[in-house]
Amino acid sequence: MLDTHAAAPPVTLQSVREAAERIKGRVLHTPTNYSANLSKALGLDIWVKYENQQVTGAFKERGALNRLLQLNAEERQRGVIAASAGNHSQALAQHGAQLGIPTTIVMPRGTPNVKIQQTSARGATVVIEGETFDDAYTHALKLRDERNLVFVHPFDDAGVIAGQGTAALEMLADAPDLDTLIIPIGGGGLISGMAVAAKALKPSIRIIGVEAAMYPSWDARTRGETAKSGGMTIAEGIAVKQVGNLTFAIAQNLIDDVIVLEEEFFERAISLFVNCERTIAEGAGAGGLAALIKHPEQFRGQKLGLILSGGNIDTRLLASVLERALVREGRIAVIRFVGDDRPGTLATSSRIIGEMGANILQVEHHRMSLSAPAKGVEFDIEIETRDAQHTAEIIDALHDEGFNARCL
Numbered sequence: 123m124l125d126t127h128a129a130a131p132p133v134t135l136q137s138v139r140e141a142a143e144r145i146k147g148r149v150l151h152t153p154t155n156y157s158a159n160l161s162k163a164l165g166l167d168i169w170v171k172y173e174n175q176q177v178t179g180a181f182k183e184r185g186a187l188n189r190l191l192q193l194n195a196e197e198r199q200r201g202v203i204a205a206s207a208g209n210h211s212q213a214l215a216q217h218g219a220q221l222g223i224p225t226t227i228v229m230p231r232g233t234p235n236v237k238i239q240q241t242s243a244r245g246a247t248v249v250i251e252g253e254t255f256d257d258a259y260t261h262a263l264k265l266r267d268e269r270n271l272v273f274v275h276p277f278d279d280a281g282v283i284a285g286q287g288t289a290a291l292e293m294l295a296d297a298p299d300l301d302t303l304i305i306p307i308g309g310g311g312l313i314s315g316m317a318v319a320a321k322a323l324k325p326s327i328r329i330i331g332v333e334a335a336m337y338p339s340w341d342a343r344t345r346g347e348t349a350k351s352g353g354m355t356i357a358e359g360i361a362v363k364q365v366g367n368l369t370f371a372i373a374q375n376l377i378d379d380v381i382v383l384e385e386e387f388f389e390r391a392i393s394l395f396v397n398c399e400r401t402i403a404e405g406a407g408a409g410g411l412a413a414l415i416k417h418p419e420q421f422r423g424q425k426l427g428l429i430l431s432g433g434n435i436d437t438r439l440l441a442s443v444l445e446r447a448l449v450r451e452g453r454i455a456v457i458r459f460v461g462d463d464r465p466g467t468l469a470t471s472s473r474i475i476g477e478m479g480a481n482i483l484q485v486e487h488h489r490m491s492l493s494a495p496a497k498g499v500e501f502d503i504e505i506e507t508r509d510a511q512h513t514a515e516i517i518d519a520l521h522d523e524g525f526n527a528r529c530l
Contacts, residue, residue, distance in 0.1 A: 452510025
């Protein structure tokens with residue numbers, strides 16, 4: 123006789139609602155606001171949920187806390203362990219300390235010192251092991267067995283997934299008319315939890331995933347392929363070589379489309395969040411906006427919900443991204459010309475640039491450049507201008523004075 127009773131799904135709207143009650147008051151109900159500035163910039167209707175306002179700066183607190191609160195007394199006493207070099211580690215450390223649960227985090231060598239320090243400062247024991255995340259993950263499983271700890275997976279865990287899904291409950295409570303949610307995909311914990319909740323509450327809603335081109339693991343798996351993953355993506359929060367088996371099983375039929383993005387679009391999205399919303403997004407956290415920047419035509423006429431999933435970006439990297447944005451917009455440019463190696467050449471060119479209203483940031487002389495004659499010198503002058511048109515006007519002014527200038 124056939125068993126007609128299907129197994130209960132591991133994550134349901136009910137389990138997400140229970141997670142919401144469980145973590146209520148311990149994790150922020152972050153705002154979901156309409157962004158007039160982003161909407162105007164892209165010609166779309168955009169709402170943003172600001173998970174970068176969580177205490178640890180990312181959504182990971184939701185799943186980590188829900189999982190910790192599901193431990194029984196004996197498991198809490200034993201303690202938990204995880205492998206992570208990012209937001210999951212800080213979330214576990216933060217809430218493990220508050221709940222009195224010993225927490226151990228295994229991080230690979232090469233993890234930025236600031237992340238090690240932040241995780242340790244939140245009360246976790248940090249173990250550095252292995253050259254890659256996979257090495258750290260293997261060592262964490264070994265320590266779990268040796269020390270009888272509870273392993274808390276960063277995404278492939280029903281409790282974690284249900285916790286992440288609470289973000290969708292909040293978004294649709296605050297903005298019930300949303301037509302589409304655009305969600306970054308790493309291991310799949312966030313999108314699977316949010317998709318379960320959102321589709322149950324509003325079956326017509328579209329769920330769009332976003333992946334980095336260097337790590338297109340979900341997109342590849344939907345096509346029955348093994349992703350060719352690797353590289354130093356700015357969206358390191360979703361740089362996962364293999365999506366979770368559980369997350370994929372839950373969400374593969376709930377996701378309407380997956381958009382794979384090149385690095386430029388993550389950079390542009392980070393910059394746009396700073397300039398339009400005066401808020402900081404890490405690469406993965408800017409993924410939803412990055413998708414809109416690349417494909418605005420796909421989303422016209424829809425009410426769009428973005429989750430700014432995290433804001434933990436290294437300050438030096440953020441500075442680099444913002445400066446590169448100025449270069450991309452033509453507001454910082456390097457002008458090159460060959461001139462006579464005699465007094466006054468640089469002074470004359472500098473005067474012209476100043477009179478045109480630009481600011482000189484840096485000057486380099488290349489006397490050994492073979493593109494210049496023996497009695498000449500090649501000048502590279504880095505300038506700050508209003509825009510690309512202004513830069514072109516400055517080059518024209520230099521040409522009028524006899525300088526054969528060009529923009530690099």
